[in-house]
Amino acid sequence: MATRETNWTNVVNVIGATVLVGCEAIGAGAATGWAFSSLLGLGERFVMGSTAVGIGIGLLGTFAFFRSARRVEPFNAR
Numbered sequence: 001m002a003t004r005e006t007n008w009t010n011v012v013n014v015i016g017a018t019v020l021v022g023c024e025a026i027g028a029g030a031a032t033g034w035a036f037s038s039l040l041g042l043g044e045r046f047v048m049g050s051t052a053v054g055i056g057i058g059l060l061g062t063f064a065f066f067r068s069a070r071r072v073e074p075f076n077a078r
Contacts, residue, residue: 010073017069022062029058 033054037047 004076006075007073007077012066013077014066014069014073014075018062018066021065022058025061025065027045029054029056029061 009060012046031054033050033052037050042050
């Protein structure tokens with residue numbers, strides 16, 4: 001059975017890019033949720049809830065980016 005070597009350059013690149021994109025996506029989601037709730041004058045609970053929804057959407061976007069990046073730069077040599 002042949003072993004597959006890990007391409008550490010691709011691993012580091014994908015993880016680094018995911019951290020950067022994730023920070024932006026999660027921060028933008030949180031800020032958007034907060035801004036819309038505050039703009040509409042909703043209560044504090046709605047502000048927290050919409051901020052949480054925005055963070056969740058940012059996490060989903062981060063996960064989708066990671067999956068796409070792994071397809072482009074595979075972790076294992078073929």
